[in-house]
Amino acid sequence: MLPTMNASFSVSLNSPQFLAHTSFTSSKLKYDTSRRNLGICKCVSSPPTEQTAYTTRVSRNANMAKLQAGYLFPEIARRRAAHLLKYPDAQVISLGIGDTTEPVPDVITNAMSERASALSTVEGYSGYGAEQGEKKLRSAIASTYYKDLGIDESDIFVSDGAKCDISRLQVLFGSNVKIAVQDPSYPAYVDSSVIMGQTGLYENQRYTNIEYMRCDPQNGFFPDLSLISNADVIFFCSPNNPTGSAATRDQLTQLVQYAKKTGSIIVYDSAYAMYISDDCPRSIFEIDGAKEVAIETSSFSKYAGFTGVRLGWTVVPKELLFSDGFPVAKDFNRIVCTCFNGASNIAQAGGLACLSPEGLKAMQGTISFYKENTQIIMDTFTKLGFDVYGGKNAPYVWVHFPGRSSWDVFAEILEKANVVTTPGSGFGPGGEGFVRVSAFGHRENVLEASRRLSQLYK
Amino acid sequence: MLTKVVMSNFHGWKGGHPCNAPSHHDRIARIAGQKKVTRNVNMEKLRNGYLFPEIGTRQMAHMEKYPYAEVISLGVGDTTEPIPSVITKAMAEYALALSTREGYRGYGAEQGDKRLREAIAEKMYGNMGIQASEVFISDGAQCDIARLQMLFGSSMTIAVQDPTFPGYVDMSIIMGQTGEYDDKSNKYKGIEYLRCEPRNHFFPDFSKVPRTDIIFFCSPNNPTGQAASREQLKELVEVAKVNGSIIVYDSAYSSYISDDSPRSIYEIPGAKEVAIEISSFSKFAGFTGVRLGWAVVPSELSYSSGFPVLRDFDRIVCTSFNGASSVSQIGGLACLSDEGYEAIKDVIGVYKENAKIIVDTFTSLGKEVYGGVNSPYAWVHFPGHKSWDVFTEILEETHIITVPGCGFGPGGEGFIRVGAFNSRERILEASRRLRSFFG
Numbered sequence: 001m002l003p004t005m006n007a008s009f010s011v012s013l014n015s016p017q018f019l020a021h022t023s024f025t026s027s028k029l030k031y032d033t034s035r036r037n038l039g040i041c042k043c044v045s046s047p048p049t050e051q052t053a054y055t056t057r058v059s060r061n062a063n064m065a066k067l068q069a070g071y072l073f074p075e076i077a078r079r080r081a082a083h084l085l086k087y088p089d090a091q092v093i094s095l096g097i098g099d100t101t102e103p104v105p106d107v108i109t110n111a112m113s114e115r116a117s118a119l120s121t122v123e124g125y126s127g128y129g130a131e132q133g134e135k136k137l138r139s140a141i142a143s144t145y146y147k148d149l150g151i152d153e154s155d156i157f158v159s160d161g162a163k164c165d166i167s168r169l170q171v172l173f174g175s176n177v178k179i180a181v182q183d184p185s186y187p188a189y190v191d192s193s194v195i196m197g198q199t200g201l202y203e204n205q206r207y208t209n210i211e212y213m214r215c216d217p218q219n220g221f222f223p224d225l226s227l228i229s230n231a232d233v234i235f236f237c238s239p240n241n242p243t244g245s246a247a248t249r250d251q252l253t254q255l256v257q258y259a260k261k262t263g264s265i266i267v268y269d270s271a272y273a274m275y276i277s278d279d280c281p282r283s284i285f286e287i288d289g290a291k292e293v294a295i296e297t298s299s300f301s302k303y304a305g306f307t308g309v310r311l312g313w314t315v316v317p318k319e320l321l322f323s324d325g326f327p328v329a330k331d332f333n334r335i336v337c338t339c340f341n342g343a344s345n346i347a348q349a350g351g352l353a354c355l356s357p358e359g360l361k362a363m364q365g366t367i368s369f370y371k372e373n374t375q376i377i378m379d380t381f382t383k384l385g386f387d388v389y390g391g392k393n394a395p396y397v398w399v400h401f402p403g404r405s406s407w408d409v410f411a412e413i414l415e416k417a418n419v420v421t422t423p424g425s426g427f428g429p430g431g432e433g434f435v436r437v438s439a440f441g442h443r444e445n446v447l448e449a450s451r452r453l454s455q456l457y458k
Numbered sequence: 459m460l461t462k463v464v465m466s467n468f469h470g471w472k473g474g475h476p477c478n479a480p481s482h483h484d485r486i487a488r489i490a491g492q493k494k495v496t497r498n499v500n501m502e503k504l505r506n507g508y509l510f511p512e513i514g515t516r517q518m519a520h521m522e523k524y525p526y527a528e529v530i531s532l533g534v535g536d537t538t539e540p541i542p543s544v545i546t547k548a549m550a551e552y553a554l555a556l557s558t559r560e561g562y563r564g565y566g567a568e569q570g571d572k573r574l575r576e577a578i579a580e581k582m583y584g585n586m587g588i589q590a591s592e593v594f595i596s597d598g599a600q601c602d603i604a605r606l607q608m609l610f611g612s613s614m615t616i617a618v619q620d621p622t623f624p625g626y627v628d629m630s631i632i633m634g635q636t637g638e639y640d641d642k643s644n645k646y647k648g649i650e651y652l653r654c655e656p657r658n659h660f661f662p663d664f665s666k667v668p669r670t671d672i673i674f675f676c677s678p679n680n681p682t683g684q685a686a687s688r689e690q691l692k693e694l695v696e697v698a699k700v701n702g703s704i705i706v707y708d709s710a711y712s713s714y715i716s717d718d719s720p721r722s723i724y725e726i727p728g729a730k731e732v733a734i735e736i737s738s739f740s741k742f743a744g745f746t747g748v749r750l751g752w753a754v755v756p757s758e759l760s761y762s763s764g765f766p767v768l769r770d771f772d773r774i775v776c777t778s779f780n781g782a783s784s785v786s787q788i789g790g791l792a793c794l795s796d797e798g799y800e801a802i803k804d805v806i807g808v809y810k811e812n813a814k815i816i817v818d819t820f821t822s823l824g825k826e827v828y829g830g831v832n833s834p835y836a837w838v839h840f841p842g843h844k845s846w847d848v849f850t851e852i853l854e855e856t857h858i859i860t861v862p863g864c865g866f867g868p869g870g871e872g873f874i875r876v877g878a879f880n881s882r883e884r885i886l887e888a889s890r891r892l893r894s895f896f897g
Contacts, residue, residue: 053760054731057702058671060761061611064770071776074568099564104556112553112785119748120543127536127746127879160597160749160783167608167778171632174498175612191777195608232495263494307564308784309556310597322497331501337508338628339604344597344783345747346549440564 063197066207072187072426073097079411080420087418093449095377096420098241098395098438100305101445102369105362108304108353115349129342132333133158133313137348140355141313145273145298149285155317155329157336158351160310160343162271162299163188169267169295169314170196172328172335173233180211180231182223184242184427184434186269189235205429214430217389217400221245225258234259236284237269239276242427242436243398244390246280252287259293265320265328266294271312274303274367276393291317295328302370302395303363304354311347370395373446374439380450381437384457395439398424402433409435417452500634503646509624509865510534516850517859524857530888532816532877533859535680535834537744539808539881541789542801545743548792549785566781569772570595570752574787577794578752582737586724592756592768594775595790597749597782599710599738600625606706606734606753607633609767609774615670617650619662621681621866621873623708626674644868653869656828656839660684664693669701675723676708678715681866681875682837683813683829685719691726698732704759704767705733710751713742713806714813715832730756734767739786741834743793743802750786809834812878812885819889820876823896834878837863841872848874856891 069075076096084092118124132138138153146152159165166188175197181189193199193210200208211231213223221243236255239246247255259266268284276282284294299312316329343351353359378391387400401409406423413419413435422438424431439446513533521529555561569575575590583593596602603625607614612634618626630636630649637647645651650670652662660682675694678685686694698705707723715721723733738751755768781787792798817830820838830836840848845862852858852874861877863870878885 053758053764054699055702055760055762055764056698056704056732057762058610058704059613060763060765060770061609061613063611064609064773067773071773074776097565101562101564103558103562106557109553109557112556113550116546116549116553116785116789117543118546119541119549119744120546121540125538125540125744127538127744128534129747161780163780164778171604171608172498172501173495174500175634176498177495188777195774195777197612230494265495305556305562305564308566308781310780310783323494324497326497331497334501334504334508335632337511338625338632339601341598341600341749342747344749344786346553346785347783350553442559 063195066194066199066201067191068202071191072422075426076420076422079414083414083418090418091448092414092418092420093441093445093452094420095437095439095441095446095449096422098302098440100302100307100370100440101442102305102366104305104309104350105359105366107356107358107362108350111353112309112346112350115346119345126345129345129348131336131340131342132156133343134345134348134352137352137355138313140352144355144360145283146285146315149283150291151285151315151317155315157314157316157332158343158348159312159314159340160347161301161312162269162297164340165297165312165314166267166269167192167195168335168339169297169332170198171339172332173198177232178209178211178230180213180228180234180264181428182215182236182240183212183429184215184424184431185235186237186241187427189267190428205425212428212430215240215243215245216430217387221389222247222251225254230262230264232264234264234266235269236266237271238280239272239394240390240396241269241272241394242390242396242422242424242431242434244392244394244396245398246276246278246393249279249281249287252281252284256284256287256290256293260289263323264293266290268294268296269298270296271299272302272394273298274363275371275395277371278393280393285315285317291319293320295320300351300354303367304350304359305366306347306350309344309347309350311343311351369443370439373441373443376446376450377437377439380453384454386457391439397437397439399435399437400433401435404433406432406435413453413456417449417456419449419452498632500632503631503636503638504628505639508628509861512865513859513861516853520853520857527857528887529857529859530880530884530891531859532880532885532888533861535741535877535879537741537746537809537879539744539805541744541748542798542805544795544797544801545789545792549748549789552788553785563784566784566787568776568779568781570782571784571787571791574791574794577791581794581799583722583724583754586722587730588724588754588756592754594753594755594771595782595787596751596753596779597786598740598751599708599736601779602736602751602753603629603706605774605778606736606771607635608778609771610672614672615648615650616672616674617652617667617670618674618867619654619676619679620651620868621654621863621870622674623676623680624866626706627867644864651867651869654679654682654684655869656826659690660828661686661690661693664697669703671703673698673703673705674708675705676710678711678719678833679829680708680711680833681835681861681863681870681873683831683833683835684837685715685717685832688718688720688725691720691723695723695726695729695732699728702762703732705729707733707735708737709735710738711741711833712737713802714810714834716810717832719832724754724756730758732759734759739790739793742806743789744805745786745789748783748786748789750782750790808882809878812880812882815885815889816876816878819892823893825896830878836876836878838874838876839872840874843872845871845874852892852895855895856888858888858891
């Protein structure tokens with residue numbers, strides 16, 4: 001009897017049974033006829049003979065089977081839900097997924113509200129927008145973040161967020177590229193690589209055919225580029241999720257020169273750039289020569305609290321070419337026109353307001369608030385004697401628990417302090433022994449979490 | 459004079475990138491460094507002159523040639539009528555609430571807002587046994603098609619109707635499922651093209667078609683405007699069952715159905731074991747810019763190993779997507795309220811009446827017209843003529859943009875698609891011009 005989806009599966013996709021990592025085995029061997037079958041289809045009714053549930057003859061995508069478990073953050077959410085089932089009265093504080101909590105400034109929501117209302121008028125109604133984004137917004141992004149860097153509005157592609165852009169970039173690159181990622185890194189780079197068929201199987205905590213570039217306290221969270229073998233595409237996130245480390249001008253110059261030498265393309269994730277406190281570069285394009293080797297992706301999520309509203313952008317410079325001289329931007333444009341239909345026009349109106357002088361000031365205010373949270377968390381762990389990294393240029397604190405499994409520490413903090421964090425190994429083998437604590441939360445929750453952590457680890 | 463309507467129809471023009479000019483390529487290549495990253499071979503297979511940008515280019519050229527002509531676009535299917543205020547009010551209020559502590563929301567579930575999923579399951583699939591947990595909210599059908607193809611992977615074989623919405627074919631090429639384009643047949647190798655034409659009542663003869671893993675089927679159809687009958691869909695489900703194929707059923711235009719043609723594939727018994735259904739608020743609620751749609755993946759749908767397709771689709775959604783905009787989703791919920799739904803039906807009524815005017819116009823001119831009854835598209839036959847020639851003639855003589863049928867596949871040659879998305883005044887004006895020119 002084949003295991004079938006029974007009624008309980010239809011209750012909630014977030015229920016423990018659904019997302020638990022169980023090995024799914026079929027008790028009945030099915031002959032795989034998914035290869036092209038040139039037989040003629042005879043359209044006759046076949047009498048129902050089998051008692052077992054019907055399956056199609058379509059083979060599961062082998063790449064999906066390589067994935068080890070659910071995507072990291074739904075897994076965390078599942079454990080949080082299980083914890084709440086166990087302790088229904090627990091006041092769980094989440095410093096896990098980097099979910100913004102503070103309200104969006106008025107100037108921004110007013111603009112969105114007005115755009116929504118205008119859609120009910122003849123003058124204000126708009127249908128399909130350009131897939132690349134509204135001209136004014138592209139222009140505002142270029143002038144706000146890339147002024148004097150030789151990036152103009154036509155290099156900007158507005159999106160519904162960095163996570164979506166990463167997958168579209170992977171679709172663009174195709175299955176025959178090899179990627180390099182920082183280790184640890186934001187899971188979407190690796191997972192999208194697996195899905196696109198760029199990798200081999202999972203062995204010893206790594207997928208084969210991915211270059212994992214260790215970033216740890218010993219190397220100042222910047223990889224030793226002399227140790228890595230060539231990759232086509234290098235994903236680099238700075239300020240870094242999860243370590244919170246921001247690369248210096250020197251380091252990024254090294255990275256760009258390395259990419260120049262090897263002919264690789266850097267995908268630079270700058271979603272946390274506005275959190276930088278010192279003079280670390282906010283864009284890869286501040287580095288000479290970067291336009292010929294780098295794509296940059298960013299997001300309004302952590303600046304404007306747009307985690308639910310959905311808005312981001314990707315920069316693909318005209319100078320970036322494939323080996324045959326074909327402009328990467330031209331293919332990305334085609335991807336965007338085929339796989340996407342533009343970010344929501346209401347979200348884009350919000351984005352434009354974000355980049356007004358008043359909007360920028362308001363965003364800075366929210367960012368400062370989260371940075372204060374970060375300081376509180378850093379101080380808490382430092383006082384307890386932990387080695388603490390990040391936090392200065394990012395809303396993440398990277399805490400070292402030497403010799404301990406990060407999922408064990410995660411479980412301990414959840415069980416004993418009712419605080420959700422993120423286990424470092426979820427970001428790659430280089431994250432083992434660390435826990436990421438995010439600074440998004442109401443002030444009172446961050447303070448309460450700090451109190452509980454101080455109690456737990458005193 | 460460039461009217462607002464003309465400009466608004468430009469929003470649908472998928473414009474080209476400045477990197478098109480050859481001299482620009484040469485210059486950049488000279489100054490750029492050596493790249494080792496090879497261009498994705500699948501992208502190379504895509505033909506230039508993608509349908510809608512090509513139309514946009516010709517429209518631009520026409521407007522430059524005739525700067526005082528009032529061009530009427532019955533081309534790209536871009537909605538034009540304002541969204542009912544009960545819906546935009548909900549979105550505006552939600553946006554303002556994001557500035558309050560109580561009303562602020564961060565990340566939503568990637569699968570979508572629970573209430574919206576429930577509303578869709580209830581309102582659209584009420585008596586068909588589809589659960590909210592099988593409904594995945596998206597930012598539109600085009601994005602869902604891309605995610606479904608990522609899910610399926612490069613080893614799949616697909617069949618599409620011929621003619622068909624180009625997005626299914628293009629995404630298949632990009633994912634590496636196809637061979638090269640064959641200039642003689644105007645088809646991509648590796649794709650099965652299911653001819654749909656007046657002779658076969660726009661339903662394929664499956665006895666002549668090899669098995670494919672996936673069958674893309676759109677009903678009511680873009681571009682032919684045909685809604686498949688219950689009998690036809692029973693046959694489609696039967697074919698899928700016998701072949702062990704998966705149907706991807708695009709029901710984006712189901713709200714335009716006038717008769718008792720099925721609105722969902724799940725009206726057919728057995729469909730849950732063989733079909734995914736995608737749909738959209740775009741043509742339903744004027745959400746072409748707001749961006750909202752959904753995909754239904756029944757829990758009964760399994761791969762050959764027995765593994766549920768839903769589980770892998772959920773993983774794709776969680777990895778490649780972060781949910782539709784929360785503001786759009788609130789709008790969607792308002793669309794499905796009693797008041798919203800009634801208001802939307804009025805707007806759809808406007809477009810349907812437009813379609814009738816278009817159908818009547820061409821019929822009165824002695825043309826064979828298909829569609830337009832269960833769809834906002836009329837499919838007009840010009841036997842013996844090339845569709846780009848008809849497009850050009852109509853544009854030149856009446857300043858009306860249509861869509862040449864061959865842009866939807868070789869089965870579209872000799873036809874043009876005329877869309878009903880425009881204001882009543884423009885539709886009536888277009889009708890006058892067409893009668894004048896062809897009469």
